């Protein structure tokens with residue numbers, strides 16, 4: 001359980017040649033995501049600060065495990081993926097190494113540049129997927145653009161992944177964000193929505209802030225099993241805590 005973050009910090013130090021410097025000062029405002037989730041320059045500043053303080057892609061990818069998803073994609077003959085609001089994540093690169101056509105889309109040009117410039121070490125792939133899931137023929141494009149602009153990366157995509165992004169619009173217009181992602185999804189596609197509940201404490205159930213939208217819009221919720229993917233579009237909901 002705890003070996004993963006340790007492994008991740010090792011990666012951070014190794015690739016960015018920076019050590020986390022969380023104790024060097026009392027002002028931790030840089031850890032907070034922007035008040036306005038739609039403010040690209042605030043996100044630029046956010047990501048610059050994360051990297052400057054030694055927090056690199058491996059840390060932000062700590063909840064990404066694509067083993068089940070890749071298995072489903074291969075068995076369903078799915079070929080392309082949109083990673084929306086992907087920040088500096090290396091998940092898009094890992095999915096490309098698994099043989100898929102991937103677009104990583106983020107409103108922050110700075111995040112896109114960091115994500116594009118990061119070198120995913122060979123063993124980095126194995127963080128997301130099993131080694132035997134590596135396939136030739138994949139490709140990744142890193143694109144700066146707005147999910148809310150439907151002309152950007154219009155799709156259709158077999159799979160759209162949003163991690164910890166739509167939930168930021170909970171007090172803005174979460175329906176618009178999820179609606180725009182849904183428009184980019186193919187008719188039999190999977191919309192994977194990952195929400196993080198940082199304030200979770202037992203015995204409460206962790207909150208998944210996008211789930212009500214999927215329920216209200218009568219999506220089939222199918223979290224990768226059991227059995228085969230149901231026909232039509234499905235929402236794959238994943239919650240992390242901590």
Ligand SMILES: C[S@@+](CC[C@H](N)C(=O)[O-])C[C@H]1O[C@@H](n2cnc3c(N)ncnc32)[C@H](O)[C@@H]1O
Pocket residue numbers: 033037038043060061084085086087088089105106107108111145146147148162163164165
């Ligand atoms: C909390 S971060 C999550 C990043 C990444 N998915 C992860 O889990 O590490 C939210 C990301 O969404 C991006 N974002 C916010 N609103 C967006 C929008 N309308 N279009 C595209 N990206 C957006 C931000 O720039 C930021 O990188």
